[in-house]
Amino acid sequence: MSLRDDFQPKWKLFLKWGWLSFAVFILMAPVFYTMYISFNELGFGAKYYVFTFQWYENVFSDKQLINALGWTMLLALITLPIVIPFGLLSAKLYKQSTKKVWIVFVLLSPLFVPADILGSALLVFFKNLNKFFTFISEYTGIYMFETWFDLGIMTAVIGLIVYTLPYVFVVVMITMARYRPEQTEAARDLGASAWRAFWEVEFPQIRAGVFSACAFVVILTFNEYTRTSLLKGGFDTFTSVLISQMLNTGMSEESYAMASIVSLVAIVIVSVILIVTAVRTEQLEKLTRVVKEPN
Amino acid sequence: MANKNAIEVKNLVKTYGDVYALNNVNLNIAEGEYFVLLGPSGGGKTTLLRSIGGFIRPDSGNVSIKGNNVDNLPPDKRPTSMVFQGFALFPHMSVSQNIGYGLKLKSIAKEIIISKVNKMMDLVGLTGLSNRMPHELSGGQQQRVQLARALILENDVLLLDEPLSALDAQLRKDMCIELKRLQKTVGITFVHVTHNQEEAMSVADRIAIIADGEMIEEGTPQEIYSNPKNKFTAEFIGENNIFTGLITELNKNSITVDIIEDQINILNKNYNVKKNQKVSLSVKSESIEIGINKKVTDKVNKLQGKVTEITFLGQFVRYLILLKNGQEIQVRTSHESKNIKLNDNVSLSWDLEDFLLHEK
Numbered sequence: 156m157s158l159r160d161d162f163q164p165k166w167k168l169f170l171k172w173g174w175l176s177f178a179v180f181i182l183m184a185p186v187f188y189t190m191y192i193s194f195n196e197l198g199f200g201a202k203y204y205v206f207t208f209q210w211y212e213n214v215f216s217d218k219q220l221i222n223a224l225g226w227t228m229l230l231a232l233i234t235l236p237i238v239i240p241f242g243l244l245s246a247k248l249y250k251q252s253t254k255k256v257w258i259v260f261v262l263l264s265p266l267f268v269p270a271d272i273l274g275s276a277l278l279v280f281f282k283n284l285n286k287f288f289t290f291i292s293e294y295t296g297i298y299m300f301e302t303w304f305d306l307g308i309m310t311a312v313i314g315l316i317v318y319t320l321p322y323v324f325v326v327v328m329i330t331m332a333r334y335r336p337e338q339t340e341a342a343r344d345l346g347a348s349a350w351r352a353f354w355e356v357e358f359p360q361i362r363a364g365v366f367s368a369c370a371f372v373v374i375l376t377f378n379e380y381t382r383t384s385l386l387k388g389g390f391d392t393f394t395s396v397l398i399s400q401m402l403n404t405g406m407s408e409e410s411y412a413m414a415s416i417v418s419l420v421a422i423v424i425v426s427v428i429l430i431v432t433a434v435r436t437e438q439l440e441k442l443t444r445v446v447k448e449p450n
Numbered sequence: 451m452a453n454k455n456a457i458e459v460k461n462l463v464k465t466y467g468d469v470y471a472l473n474n475v476n477l478n479i480a481e482g483e484y485f486v487l488l489g490p491s492g493g494g495k496t497t498l499l500r501s502i503g504g505f506i507r508p509d510s511g512n513v514s515i516k517g518n519n520v521d522n523l524p525p526d527k528r529p530t531s532m533v534f535q536g537f538a539l540f541p542h543m544s545v546s547q548n549i550g551y552g553l554k555l556k557s558i559a560k561e562i563i564i565s566k567v568n569k570m571m572d573l574v575g576l577t578g579l580s581n582r583m584p585h586e587l588s589g590g591q592q593q594r595v596q597l598a599r600a601l602i603l604e605n606d607v608l609l610l611d612e613p614l615s616a617l618d619a620q621l622r623k624d625m626c627i628e629l630k631r632l633q634k635t636v637g638i639t640f641v642h643v644t645h646n647q648e649e650a651m652s653v654a655d656r657i658a659i660i661a662d663g664e665m666i667e668e669g670t671p672q673e674i675y676s677n678p679k680n681k682f683t684a685e686f687i688g689e690n691n692i693f694t695g696l697i698t699e700l701n702k703n704s705i706t707v708d709i710i711e712d713q714i715n716i717l718n719k720n721y722n723v724k725k726n727q728k729v730s731l732s733v734k735s736e737s738i739e740i741g742i743n744k745k746v747t748d749k750v751n752k753l754q755g756k757v758t759e760i761t762f763l764g765q766f767v768r769y770l771i772l773l774k775n776g777q778e779i780q781v782r783t784s785h786e787s788k789n790i791k792l793n794d795n796v797s798l799s800w801d802l803e804d805f806l807l808h809e810k
Contacts, residue, residue: 335537337535337536337537338539338540340505340525340532340538341532341534341538341539341540341596341599342551343505343525344503344526344530344532344600345526345551345552345555345600345603346526346552346556346603347551347555348526351555356540359542360541360542
């Protein structure tokens with residue numbers, strides 16, 4: 156049950172909600188304004204507003220952008236099956252460990268390193284690894300791993316794993332916190348192997364958190380610019396195209412449309428996650444409550 | 451009851467850092483016995499139960515079930531089933547899915563699972579609730595589902611870890627009767643952990659008292675209640691008054707113990723004690739008779755004190771009496787005496803055999 160103050164005057168409650176709404180409005184106003192402009196045929200700063208989908212059509216017919224969209228999606232799809240099990244294992248380790256502070260510190264530390272510094276550090280690290288593997292290849296005459304750490308998909312994915320793991324860990328950990336370990340013990344006691352106990356008993360109860368984490372990884376991959384730009388090598392991603400177009404030609408009407416698409420997708424996904432999480436939380440509270448009398 | 455041992459625990463030790471959760475515990479539990487591990491919280495009884503179930507690996511010692519050493523077997527490979535304290539039902543599965551889960555893991559045919567689940571639901575009194583989800587059940591029904599889920603596997607031993615602690619008092623009493631009936635019906639060994647002595651007394655064939663990681667004492671409920679050998683047991687079971695004193699007289703029939711300002715004379719039940727030895731005595735609060743102060747003629751078998759508190763507890767009344775030596779003792783009577791009031795001086799008397807001597 157949430158903490159309530161029944162004696163609080165109503166105007167204080169209105170004030171709190173008013174302040175919250177104002178803060179959200181200030182934060183989101185530029186995003187909504189961008190969306191508004193993206194539908195104006197006459198573009199930014201025009202005296203008149205003529206509604207159109209033209210800029211969106213232009214965006215989706217832009218081959219470079221569609222190509223970048225494909226690469227970004229590919230990065231997300233490769234990152235997901237690696238980072239989600241990592242996050243799950245980390246959250247399980249956190250739950251079982253007595254040294255929780257250290258696990259949190261280690262797993263969240265990438266969040267405290269600025270993006271450009273982490274990206275540059277990884278870049279230098281991969282370059283050195285490349286030198287090492289080149290040396291090994293030349294020394295052994297086996298050239299198969301010579302190009303392993305050339306900038307490309309693998310290095311970009313590693314950068315994304317380092318970046319997204321803390322988020323996956325936190326989201327899964329929050330969902331897992333409500334899971335009662337007695338249920339795993341009960342499943343083991345009934346004859347389930349550790350894997351079956353996880354898959355058939357624990358996973359269905361933390362599924363919402365895992366799917367939320369997947370959605371976050373996709374959003375973060377689409378939003379990420381600095382680390383991916385430094386580590387991706389030759390291909391373009393959605394944000395790199397968007398930013399380079401803005402830097403080269405200024406904010407075109409297509410840029411507003413692209414920005415609107417990314418914002419809208421992110422807002423929808425985050426809203427769905429929040430709603431699903433809230434509903435799931437309520438369900439779990441109901442499930443774990445011991446009802447004294449049968450319904 | 452069969453004499454063969456279902457469970458043998460030998461020299462079991464489990465430590466957490468410097469703390470001994472189990473300190474060289476030895477225990478034999480017979481086949482078909484309803485055995486209760488009773489003790490205060492943190493005493494090691496759950497650790498012992500979980501060691502038997504394979505949820506904890508002891509530091510040293512052995513556990514055998516039906517003569518087979520199970521030290522290296524995980525829970526899913528041991529012939530035991532466990533009923534947990536609470537929250538152990540799978541909330542995303544219906545009642546019948548919960549009960550049949552263990553059989554499903556054994557890849558048993560669906561029709562057989564359905565038939566066995568239905569039989570088990572009838573046995574534990576859950577008929578008609580197969581499609582309910584756990585959150586739609588009362589606390590008692592949830593524990594019945596746990597029981598059915600464990601019993602359906604037909605293992606040799608059922609381990610119950612404080613299975614009734616989340617239930618209210620009346621439901622706990624009903625479930626005790628139900629558990630005892632079930633155990634007699636299925637005939638397997640039940641090992642039940644609880645800190646509630648009433649619960650232990652009502653279900654147990656035998657009780658072991660465990661505290662501070664050590665096996666204090668074991669026996670039938672009658673033995674443990676009426677004739678506790680150990681001072682701790684006397685303190686823990688029932689409502690005993692404990693006295694400490696020095697043996698001043700010792701003969702074949704009786705022992706006299708000096709407590710400060712008074713003497714207590716007890717029957718000598720072949721206690722292994724010597725004169726001038728420091729010992730503990732106990733007497734149940736319900737064994738003491740209380741009366742308005744008269745002239746005490748037999749000083750050895752009577753104590754005097756002042757009533758400091760009278761508490762009406764429904765079925766009985768409890769008097770708190772302050773003795774001359776400053777010790778407070780409890781006296782329990784089945785009805786409130788109209789003559790005894792707060793601050794009255796009273797005399798306390800008892801039968802000789804009511805006092806017990808504890809060497810430890």
